[in-house]
Amino acid sequence: MTQPIRIAVLISGSGSNLQAIINHQKLHSELYTIVQVISNKPNAFGLERAQKAGIKHQVIDHTQFSNRETFDAALQNVLDKSMVDLVVLAGFMRILTEGFTRHFLGRMLNIHPSLLPKYTGLNTHQRAIEAGDSEHGLSVHFVTPELDEGPAILQAKVCIEIDDNVESLQNKVHLQEHLAYPLVIQWFAEGRLTFQNGQAWFDQKPLKCPLLLNDF
Numbered sequence: 001m002t003q004p005i006r007i008a009v010l011i012s013g014s015g016s017n018l019q020a021i022i023n024h025q026k027l028h029s030e031l032y033t034i035v036q037v038i039s040n041k042p043n044a045f046g047l048e049r050a051q052k053a054g055i056k057h058q059v060i061d062h063t064q065f066s067n068r069e070t071f072d073a074a075l076q077n078v079l080d081k082s083m084v085d086l087v088v089l090a091g092f093m094r095i096l097t098e099g100f101t102r103h104f105l106g107r108m109l110n111i112h113p114s115l116l117p118k119y120t121g122l123n124t125h126q127r128a129i130e131a132g133d134s135e136h137g138l139s140v141h142f143v144t145p146e147l148d149e150g151p152a153i154l155q156a157k158v159c160i161e162i163d164d165n166v167e168s169l170q171n172k173v174h175l176q177e178h179l180a181y182p183l184v185i186q187w188f189a190e191g192r193l194t195f196q197n198g199q200a201w202f203d204q205k206p207l208k209c210p211l212l213l214n215d216f
Contacts, residue, residue: 004029005085005189008036010075010092015046016174017090017111017181022053024182031189036082038075040094062094072100079104086188089143090181098145106195108143109188111181113173115139115155120148125169128160136160136169138177139210140184142195151200153193156180156213180213 009018018037025034037050037057050057060078065071071094079087087108101108114124116139128136137157144150156176160169187193192203200207 004031004033006035006083007032007086007088007185007189008038008079008082008084009034009088009090011037011039011044011046011090012041012093013044013046013091015044015049015090017177018046019049020178021088021090021182021185022049022055024186028186028189031186032086035084036079038078040071040092046091068095068097069099072097076100076103086185087143088181088185095147096143101143101145105144106142109140109153109181109184110143110148110150111138111140111177112148113138113170113177115157116141116148116152125166125173129164129166129169133160136173138173138180140180142200144198151195151198151207152210153187153200153202153207154180154184154213155210176213183213183216 009021011018022034025032034055037046037055039047039059040062042059042061047057047059060071060075062071065074085107087104089108089110114128115137119127125136135157137155139152140154141152142150158172158176184193187202194201202211
């Protein structure tokens, strides 16, 4: 029987996606185990979620490092010692260096609150509303050295209603995030999702466009 893959989850805040992953893992313990939760912020509530779930967790405070390179080196050292098969960025508010992303290329996922390639970076909900968009959503993608430009795997769409504000739209997207992210992790653990030649592959075929959550 194949051993469950080992994943680490990196957080900076409340950890709501972390909680969704923890809940999902309990139902799929034969596929993956969460061996480490790491936060760059000491007061991140996600650390309490990890503690409650009995998951090893620690803080690597980025403010204690002189530059991104030394912080990323320390983070990489911890992850390598934990022998992780997959790194999951779940609200991890750090821009990672090229060296770090190349080290984990094909083994690191991120979830971004927009329908990439639209609205890379921050304030995506506000920007979608200001642009008059009729729909918004999220993208789960492999991480590459280019910010928010790694190949998208799965997207989920939500409608922007006339009375939506940033908070209500964010809440809509969060609900979809908590369904989408665990599913993509499951696919990776099952061997259905891989990274080859700069592309996401699903069921042994390159993805020409992202999959849609509504189709699953």
